[in-house]
Amino acid sequence: MDTAASELCHEGKYDLDFKSPPGSQVTGPYWCTLVHPGGCFPTMVSVEDPFDQDDRDGWKQFLTQADIQVVDNDLTATNPKLIARAAKLQARSCLLLKVNQIRLVTKSIRARLAQSYSWGVMVSHRSGETEDTFISDLVVGLCAGQVSPSIPC
Incomplete structure (x- = not known):
């Protein structure tokens, strides 16, 4: 489930x-109880x-309590510098790797460094992508193990 929490946070x-x-504003700790497994989505x-x-703080609190991906x-x-920063925060367990975010395939391959932190890697692309099979090739080439494909509406 993609909560897109950055879109809700003000x-x-x-x-x-x-x-x-x-609106109906809630604090980070309360939001954590809503998105935590066993909360609204058991x-x-x-x-x-x-x-x-x-x-x-929200990321850290959630990760100490959640036993899900x-x-x-x-x-x-998908930025290698930001991946390294997130690793220090221990604010993840799986990277969503999007070529369109980093713009170059070679940089996307460098983003694979997430695997060196024992993260999973899920390869994705932006919605509305073509029927090009490159995304499948990238998943296999990076040994990503997970893909989040777009589907036609």
């Missing part, structure tokens, strides 16, 4: 009803971007 609070001002096995990329997209944006 001034350090998560707005659960952002389309209806003034059968969840994988969650993407459960917290805003700047909510380091935590997929990180916004926190690192």
Whole structure:
């Protein structure tokens, strides 16, 4: 499940009803109870971007309590420097690797360094992608083990 929490976070609070001002804002710790397995989604096995990329406390709290795969997209944006920073925070368990975020295949291959931190790697691309099979080749070539394909609407 992709929570896209960065889209909900404003001034350090998560707005659960952002389309209806003034909304329903909750703190990071309360948000953690909502997205935590056993909370609102008891059968969840994988969650993407459960917290805003700047909510380091939220990431740390969640990771100490969650025993599911935590997929990180916004926190690192497939950038090797940001991956190394996230590794120091221990704010992940799986990297979402998107070639379009880093723009070069060679840089995407360098982003594979996430595996050296014992992270999983899930290769993806932006929605609306063509029927090009390159994404499958990249998954196999990087031994990624996981893919998040786009599907036509």
